Amino acid sequence: MTDTIVAAPITRRQQIVQAPIRHRGRRRVVDATMTGILAAVMIACVAVLLWVLGYVASIGLQFLGPEFLTQTPPGNPADAGGGFVNGIIGSVEIVGIATAIAVPLGMSAAVLIVEYGGRLARWVSFLTDVLVGVPTIVTGAFVYAIWVTQFGFSGLAGAVALALVMLPLVIRSTAEMLRLVPAELREASLALGVTKARTITSIVLPTARTGVITGVMLAVARAMGETAPLLLTALGNDLFTEVNPTHRMSTLSLQIFGSAITGYKAAQARAWAGALTLIAIVLIATIVARLASRRTFTSGR
Amino acid sequence: MTTPEPTNVPVKIRTVVTERAPSDISGLENETIDAALPGRTGSRVEIRDLSAFYGSHLAVTGVNLIVEPTEVTALIGPSGCGKSTVLRCVNGMHLNTPTGRVQGQVLIDDINILGKGVDPVLVRRNVGMVFQRPNPFPTMSIYDNVVAGLRLGRRGRRTSEYDDIVEVSLTRAGLWPEVKDRLKAAGSSLSGGQQQRLCIARALAVEPRVLLMDEPCSALDPISTLVIEDLIAELKASYTIIIVTHNMQQAARVSDTTAFLTVPGLGQAGALVEIGPTSRIFSNPNEKATEDYITGKVG
Ligand SMILES: Nc1ncnc2c1ncn2[C@@H]1O[C@H](COP(=O)(O)OP(=O)(O)OP(=O)(O)O)[C@@H](O)[C@H]1O
Ligand SMILES: [Mg+2]
Numbered sequence: 396m397t398d399t400i401v402a403a404p405i406t407r408r409q410q411i412v413q414a415p416i417r418h419r420g421r422r423r424v425v426d427a428t429m430t431g432i433l434a435a436v437m438i439a440c441v442a443v444l445l446w447v448l449g450y451v452a453s454i455g456l457q458f459l460g461p462e463f464l465t466q467t468p469p470g471n472p473a474d475a476g477g478g479f480v481n482g483i484i485g486s487v488e489i490v491g492i493a494t495a496i497a498v499p500l501g502m503s504a505a506v507l508i509v510e511y512g513g514r515l516a517r518w519v520s521f522l523t524d525v526l527v528g529v530p531t532i533v534t535g536a537f538v539y540a541i542w543v544t545q546f547g548f549s550g551l552a553g554a555v556a557l558a559l560v561m562l563p564l565v566i567r568s569t570a571e572m573l574r575l576v577p578a579e580l581r582e583a584s585l586a587l588g589v590t591k592a593r594t595i596t597s598i599v600l601p602t603a604r605t606g607v608i609t610g611v612m613l614a615v616a617r618a619m620g621e622t623a624p625l626l627l628t629a630l631g632n633d634l635f636t637e638v639n640p641t642h643r644m645s646t647l648s649l650q651i652f653g654s655a656i657t658g659y660k661a662a663q664a665r666a667w668a669g670a671l672t673l674i675a676i677v678l679i680a681t682i683v684a685r686l687a688s689r690r691t692f693t694s695g696r
Numbered sequence: 697m698t699t700p701e702p703t704n705v706p707v708k709i710r711t712v713v714t715e716r717a718p719s720d721i722s723g724l725e726n727e728t729i730d731a732a733l734p735g736r737t738g739s740r741v742e743i744r745d746l747s748a749f750y751g752s753h754l755a756v757t758g759v760n761l762i763v764e765p766t767e768v769t770a771l772i773g774p775s776g777c778g779k780s781t782v783l784r785c786v787n788g789m790h791l792n793t794p795t796g797r798v799q800g801q802v803l804i805d806d807i808n809i810l811g812k813g814v815d816p817v818l819v820r821r822n823v824g825m826v827f828q829r830p831n832p833f834p835t836m837s838i839y840d841n842v843v844a845g846l847r848l849g850r851r852g853r854r855t856s857e858y859d860d861i862v863e864v865s866l867t868r869a870g871l872w873p874e875v876k877d878r879l880k881a882a883g884s885s886l887s888g889g890q891q892q893r894l895c896i897a898r899a900l901a902v903e904p905r906v907l908l909m910d911e912p913c914s915a916l917d918p919i920s921t922l923v924i925e926d927l928i929a930e931l932k933a934s935y936t937i938i939i940v941t942h943n944m945q946q947a948a949r950v951s952d953t954t955a956f957l958t959v960p961g962l963g964q965a966g967a968l969v970e971i972g973p974t975s976r977i978f979s980n981p982n983e984k985a986t987e988d989y990i991t992g993k994v995g
Contacts, residue, residue: 577831583895583898585792586787586824586827587824588821588845588851598835
């Protein structure tokens with residue numbers, strides 16, 4: 396019986412009061428739709444990431460063993476077994492040297508751009524933008540022309556090439572993080588009678604620390620995977636383990652590339668294991684950097 | 697208001713205010729520490745014909761005022777009249793803004809700190825500043841925030857003295873009882889009012905002679921405001937204080953002298969309208985503009 400009741404005419408006042416309620420249904424729908432779309436996009440992104448990781452891991456793990464981490468590749472690439480220890484050492488060493496070159500230089504350049512400004516800073520900023528756009532094979536060719544033709548192939552030449560790849564990334568990310576530091580903190584420090592240089596080293600950089608480290612780690616990860624600039628500089632060396640960076644060296648990326656393009660199943664298997672190792676090294680480095688950048692308040696009573 | 701990043705100022709090295717003997721705080725271990733530093737007073741501040749520019753824009757002009765040591769001067773006036781700009785000229789911070797320029801003089805103990813050859817770092821060692829928004833250093837503990845000026849400014853204090861300095865400064869800022877058990881906690885873990893008192897403690901730890909406060913209570917509740925007003929009353933024996941405030945009652949309560957600035961017309965530069973003893977400014981101002989502002993008719 397209740398469904399026969401006719402609603403009383405709605406007054407203007409009731410309209411206003413009920414307005415939000417009338418739209419509530421539509422809002423719910425919009426809310427649910429947008430949430431659904433965003434969730435789907437997120438799932439898609441994470442899924443691709445997990446797919447890549449899972450795929451590499453599933454194949455790489457079949458061939459990854461203690462042998463892989465302790466031996467050099469077999470003389471005949473068609474043979475099974477052997478490992479990439481020389482490439483692991485080469486990658487860590489070359490990227491380590493490249494980081495040691497690129498981080499101090501890049502951070503100084505970012506400080507110049509953000510904290511000091513002026514004509515020189517504008518030039519550095521411009522050159523950074525140019526350097527970002529240079530294809531890495533060109534960077535390799537450049538280092539080949541000015542370095543390798545004089546001193547020959549070496550891990551050091553590879554490190555210089557990688558440093559050139561990392562430099563603009565470090566400058567840009569660091570500059571971005573420095574810009575996020577509130578001007579009030581700088582003023583608070585200056586107002587205490589602290590010099591500008593000390594304000595930068597003790598207030599601005601520590602405040603930006605977490606973001607700067609993230610940026611550096613992205614650059615390190617990028618350098619770890621770079622192959623093109625190393626082809627013309629570090630060249631590669633699969634015969635024995637080389638630790639002297641003034642000689643030609645292998646890296647994981649070079650070995651993955653070299654093994655993957657052979658037709659041999661055994662070599663391709665090593666390439667998969669190498670790819671997994673590369674991901675693991677980057678992951679470990681990132682975690683270590685994260686832990687190291689944890690805020691601590693050490694001094695005090 | 698935007699506060700652009702500081703840049704280098706082309707003025708360098710010369711001692712501005714004669715170095716004073718470090719005050720003796722060793723006898724202050726007991727619980728009740730007086731905010732005043734016995735046997736010392738603030739500096740005399742004199743502003744002569746000051747005009748401040750941002751690029752070609754004249755922000756404030758024709759400011760003349762004298763602040764005697766041990767006095768509190770309040771700057772009042774409508775938003776945008778240049779109160780903060782004047783304040784920032786007194787510690788040379790205005791010259792740190794990329795486009796900041798000044799004409800005129802700011803004399804601290806008869807030395808023109810806006811003159812050529814004056815090292816802004818030395819000026820700021822003697823002129824402390826508390827900002828409108830609390831800005832403790834986020835990467836530092838409460839303890840480190842208080843001694844930041846000593847540590848980073850290389851003020852020649854031994855690390856063994858820091859514990860005492862931290863306790864004295866926090867006590868003078870009225871924050872000690874609340875934080876004495878958590879000195880290692882992050883400075884940013886405090887409430888807004890506590891953070892502001894931490895910033896005051898930080899400014900007091902380097903023992904400036906002049907203390908500039910730019911609306912120090914605007915982000916605070918009435919109780920924290922009263923704490924800081926009481927503090928100002930105690931500090932004025934040892935520090936010259938210039939305070940900017942939008943709160944008339946506060947200006948009336950804490951200051952001895954009040955200066956009223958205003959913008960005479962749209963697009964014009966801010967200017968000093970009237971300065972005088974606070975009691976007279978609030979009871980019997982000479983200028984109509986002052987009276988209108990104080991009684992709430994404008995601004
Ligand atoms: N960084 C800046 N760049 C350019 N102009 C500025 C800058 N800071 C302030 N101004 C201008 O200078 C004038 C005075 O500003 P100031 O901040 O001194 O005002 P105020 O009296 O402190 O105002 P409020 O009470 O709102 O804090 C304003 O017209 C403002 O637009
Ligand atoms: Mg202001």
